[in-house]
Amino acid sequence: MNDRKRNLERKATAMTIVVALQSIAALFFTIDVLDDAARSEDLAHLAIERLAVVALLAAIVVGAYQIRSLVLAARQDELAVALARGAASKLIQLRFTQWNLTRAEADVALFALKGCDVHQIAEMRGTAEGTVRAQLTRIYAKAGVNSQSTLIASFLDELIDAPLFD
Secondary structure (H helix, E strand, C coil), X not given: XXXXXXXXXXXXXXXXXXXXXXXXXXXXXXXXXXXXXXXXCCHHHHHXXXXXXXXXXXXXXXXXXHHHHHHHHHHHHHHXXXXXXXXXXXXXXXXXXHCCCCHXXXXXXXXXXXXXXXXXXXXXXXXXXXXXXXXXXXXXXXXXXXXXXXXXXXXXXXXXXXXXXX
């Protein structure tokens, strides 16, 4: 999600720069059209400049709409991630409580859910790998699963309740 957010921010920044440049060009052409109209110069030239001003103004409106769309999409992504985090956190707390995990088991289970292996968990917790393996065995038994991938899948299964594609 972070990559998507950065991508949306880059697009919004690029569009803002383009819209700003278009605004400057529209201002220049508007001043030029007004100056040319005051001097009653060539009508064909004046019509082309007016058309350029109208096209630039239309591009500014479209660009501003695109920026707004990108910002709204970024906000929706942030909201979706926040909601998913909240739902995942609540589900994890609920399951850990239902399984009667000890504090140490809950810590190990959380690291397992995050995809850490036994060595990483032991290193982060400052415990032996054998201790972590024993804790994981008890966690899997309490959760009714037989592996880390099945533990993770059980949480994902509960969080994903609808098919992604129709």
